[in-house]
Amino acid sequence: MKKSIYVHVGPPKTGTSILQSWLSRHIDELNESSNVLYPAHGVDENQVSSGHNQLFLDKEKGKKSTFSHSNFQKLLDKFDVASFDTLLLSSEYFFYQIPEFMKYSEKYEIKFIAYVRPEYEFIESIYNQSVKRNRQNMPMAMRKEIRYTYLDSLIEYITTYGNQYFLLRAYGVKNFFEKNIISDFLSIFKLDYLVIENDIIPIINSSYSFDCLEFKRWTNNFLLDGLDNILDKKLQAYTKGNENYTLIPHQTYIDYKAGSKRKITAINDMCPIINYNSLIAYIDKTKRSVYMHQELYDEHLIKVVNFLTEEDFKFTKKLFLLISSQDSLTEQDKHKLSIFKKELSHAQNRNPFRSFLSKLLR
Known part of the structure; x- marks a missing residue:
């Protein structure tokens, strides 16, 4: 019987930092309570991490990350002789490494976990992040339609490899999840009982006001x-x-919401999204925040x-x-x-x- 590899690929701005922070602090519970191996990785003083990317992704300054198959094989060699049935890996950087992971699909059961977030929320969150960390000094660009995003890449991946390799889950902010995103994620492995009711779920890598x-x-x-x-x-x-604001003008916001629904529906037709109906209802009922013209x-x-x-x-x-x-x-x-x-x-x-x-x- 094949062992399983679950690769959480994010993507960015879908609660990845919160998940990685919790998982890295509860490795012992995961190891003791299940057959899931979650390798250790570091987090910074703000509990932000890039996950497992440093285990086998090589990054040269000014260049894209490359997949080190030799380092990945070293990890697999340890996994093969361990008592665990499942290897769980997490990093937003893995989203564009899906083709490399697929090279191991004959020997292992590969599953990619990805959260699906409405694009109009996603692009504002990514823009905020670019100001925070990437020295963005230009106002957010507005177009009639949202250009190519990770959802388009997801469609291409599912078309190329088949929906059997993907576990898609809906993502929304505030009170979208019945409990929280950690319980939602762990339910994949039937481990949501590990999150106790009074667990404090910290806000990590929050957006600017x-x-x-x-x-x-x-x-x-x-x-x-x-x-x-x-x-x-x-x-x-x-x-x-x-903190409750949007940079997107009224008509553009309407267009972006309609486009997001169309694309999410197209993805769900290809590969069912867990809580898809809740996500569509969330988009329909979410009201536009107060519009702010960009100026200091x-x-x-x-x-x-x-x-x-x-x-x-x-x-x-x-x-x-x-x-x-x-x-x-x-x-x-x-x-x-x-x-x-x-x-x-x-x-x-x-x-x-x-x-x-x-x-x-x-």
């Missing part, structure tokens, strides 16, 4: 000498801004700078000085910096120690 999104997008115009990651972590702790408004700049000065005045002062020293500042940049400077001054006056610290930083 509108205030922080536009502040970070503005700072992405400048070379920050390694301050980007520090700024990202601080902005994720900001809770005073507008003065009032939002003031709020974010005040927050940063309270959190870490020294860092905020350093950020201001670094941006102020940049070449080719626009008139808009100078206006924002004048507000930035004013708020720093107010923060100093509220705390005598900061005035002393500010002199040391000059």
